[in-house]
Amino acid sequence: MRASLALKKTLENMSVYIMDEELIAGNRSSKILGVVLPVERGDMSAVLKHYTGQLRRRPFRPFVISRAEERELRNDILRYWEGRTVNDGKYRLWKEHRLFKHAYLNPGALLSIAAGGTKRLKGYTSLKDLSLGRVLERSNPQIIMNILDVQGHLVVGHKNLINKGLGAVKAEIEQAIGKGRDKAGEEVLRAMARSIDATITYAHRLARHAMLLAGKEQDPGRKAQLERIGANCTWVPEHAPRDFYEAMQFLWLVQVVALISYGSGALFAIGRADQYLYPFYRQSIDNGTITPDLAFGLIQELLIKLSYNLIVIPSVLKASASELGADNQAVTVGGVDRSGNDATNELSSLFIDAIAGLKSMTNSFSIRIHKGAPQDFVTRAIGVYQSTSGPALFNDDAIIPSLVNDGYTQEDARDYAIIGCVEPTSDGNTFATTSGNDISLAGVLELTLLNGKLGITLNRLSPKTGPPSSFRSFDELKEAFRVHLGYNIDLMATGIDLKDQVYGEGYHDPFVSMTIDGCIEHAMDMTQGGARYNFASITARGFATTVNSLAAIRKLVFEEKKLTMKELLRILKRDFRGHDELRNLMSNKSPKFGRDDDGADDIAVWLHSTFCDLVKSHTGTRHDTFRPGFFSYGIHVFDGIVLGATPDGRKAGEPVSNSLSPANGTETKGPTAAMKSVGKLDNLRSSNGSSLNMRLTPDLLSTREGLYKIAMLVRTYFSLGGMHVQFNVVSSDTLREAQKHPDQYKDLIVRVSGYTAYFVDLGRPVQDDIISRIEFGSSGM
Amino acid sequence: MRRDEVYRTGSSALVFDIQRFSLHDGPGIRTVVFFKGCPLRCMWCQNPESIHPYREIGFYETICMYRGRCAVVCERRAIFTGSPGRIDRETCNGCGRCVEACPSNALKSVGTYYDEETLFAEVLKDRPFFESSSGGVTFSGGEPTLQHRFLKGFVQRCRSAHIHTVMETCGYFNFAVVKDALSGIDMFLYDLKAIDAGLHTRYTGRGNGVIIQNLERLRSAGANVVIRMPLVPGYSDSPENINAVMDVLNRLGVRTIHLLPYHPMGESKIKPIASSQPYLGLPVLSESKLEEVAATFRKAGIDTVLSGWM
């Protein structure tokens, strides 16, 4: 109830504006790039406290925040919420349940790590800035995991609303209230109704503002546009849209209010836009009410608006130069329809063309591909990489069965959309909290090798499994690893559950709940389990680093006996100092994941299924099973800082591998081999999403033939069971990095007019020639 | 001349590289098997490690740690940790022990023996990619026909597994001797470098009579032959040579040529194997020159393909 009143107050009072040239109105804060600060959650309060003041002054990408605003943030807002945030509630419950032990950090190790961390992130942020202790304890218990305060991560039910209008939804809610609910349920429903009223009021305020501007406008063209905006906002979202233009305005207003109601870090996806918007598009184009040009312009404007959504993330977690990450509002296009037939349409293609036309988008744009997808459509999707690294490709034929395994009906599974970066759920009926809860597999390995401790802790965080030097076989090591993994996943599941309870008890979002199928019927907020489908999630990172480390131990310690476990541990502790030779053996003469080599891939299969089994064995507070996933959003760099050296030859301080991708510099057998390796995993089981990121040199995209071949590469990978692939197109910057750090790019292959070579093996002048070819888009590259 | 035993027996192939996901050497996604050993000595060769018909050891000085693991295991005492090139090429017999022992991969085997079974398993790895993209395997080199005894069985094996085969050849072979190995090949990529016999000898060490004859023989046997011409600045790109190539094409009734513009990518490969290949210091073939040559061919009614199957 408090939430709906607060939303009402915000929507009635926040300043509204319409920018020049805007055709779709609605702003989420009084600044264009403004962030709705999620103070009530609390995870970022520590960061904000540190940063207010610094944000404005720092030379690098300064934040615009006025002194008065800064004072308000620091003195009033943050102070009010102190002790009352989700973070506080969660932490209180964790303590009550004596869930996590306090990690006593080893001062020596910490210092050197902090130094390494500072060096690595020079110019951005040092660990000191983060009041490390507090952040670690409250968001990174056990150090090797994070349970962030955020839930979010869902597909807003645009598809449920857009054919009805909010007025009709309100009538449904009122009918539901009439059905004699218990007090709590009735309150939930009333809050939903109130949030709808507030939204309509907000739309009408925008409409009045547009009319006011129209009155003052000199230019007749713009005047007409403003009047149209005014008319649109008077009609939608209260009523169902009557044409494509109104539908786009409807979609954006509902999305904006959802964001305002939730605050940043929501990761609210908009679902299968090309599907639910298509009837409006078809009708408007056919009867000539809007031109294809206008439709295209509206789509581009929507995509730009979606990409302006930002999030405050401490840079140490993100490893990027920015505290602002993208609060992804994923758009999904393509795929099959609810009965399994190809659903790609003209609008799917328009969305793809629109994203191709917008360079450097922070958006996540998801393209679904299935066995029967038209070749043209797949080639068009690949063609986007000519201009941006943005889009990600998803495999219907793997994801749909994996969702059916999760308990979805066949039809709902086919109707999936992507959340955040790679997480699939059915569109508009699911509360799946797909991210924010991650565990470091490399961290679990360190716990295993140090018998329950980490190099940077003085005390034990995980049970005793015996000193590894006592392990007589590789299987014993694997078993110990499984024990630590299981123990930490148990802890995590309970920790997440307690966080989710805090949400269910007091941090509702009636507006978003109302959009999701099931919440009205059950008279429950989404945080209480009102949605038709509910899941929780645990995601793993550092997969390849861990596989490679285990493979190196098996080969060097147990098979070839080149060194003993004791020696291995000593060397790792010294971060290989004085043992370059052994380090080289580990990095060069041991099997690696991603080379289609069973010497590593069988361990990968084991690790993947072990993790999935352990995660799936848990049930959460909304009677929801936990879904396992494998992806990382820059957070694998954090691991790099806190973890010591690993037996794959990785030095302390270096990032661990991301997602399911091969570790840096190890993909020497090319993309087909990496895809075969990933294809060996039982991919259907990691239904929370798993991702494979690959490099592509631009030459491969410069011709039709090249696009076709990449398209077939992807289709074959999908036929092998891969769920997702995203390509990063190699830029001249990448190559310059490779010149500086050849070690990390040992596997970078370049091609010039039919000649192929490892980039780092080439002489400097030839390297420079290739760089300039990429820069100038020469035809040979 | 020194030559590895396998050339005679055909029991194994000597291969210096296998490249998966190759997109330029024939249609679709392909795996290229680079056979070691070549009868020509093109001055501009981009694969100097392909030339000798025996295993060599590549030494990459910049990543060497100078601890001498290699010298300890070398039974022929061919390694001198002090010397800049490390290996006495005369004494080394290519046994490969030093490569095994080197922890840094500063020593690499240039040339690996594959028996039919192992090589076929390697080729099969990307079969799903071949099938979807109408790709397959490409035999390249070096000159693959030098290992015709091995290839004879191998090509048949690919055929019966319905794997599309391409062979890249310089055309310098004894047709009667190797024809069994060629009979199952789906497509040939046939290089024409220079037409004037004297020039050809100067550039490659051998005359071109047999090369042009073999081209005719292959075509009259009904083989699918794609003709390619490497354009090396100052060598093969002269107007006279272009015209001469055009004459040959016209005489044979060939309507398409693939042009391969030179890029000095192979020069970095010379030093590690102490190859006698000269450093030419040639520039990249310029875009405008490429266009000019292409235009000449087109004017004569011959289609040009500039980047292979890409």
Ligand code: SF4
């Ligand atoms: S074993 Fe390798 S690293 Fe050591 S001296 Fe020989 S070449 Fe150099």
Ligand code: SF4
């Ligand atoms: S290949 Fe054998 S003979 Fe040659 S240097 Fe290495 S160990 Fe010595």
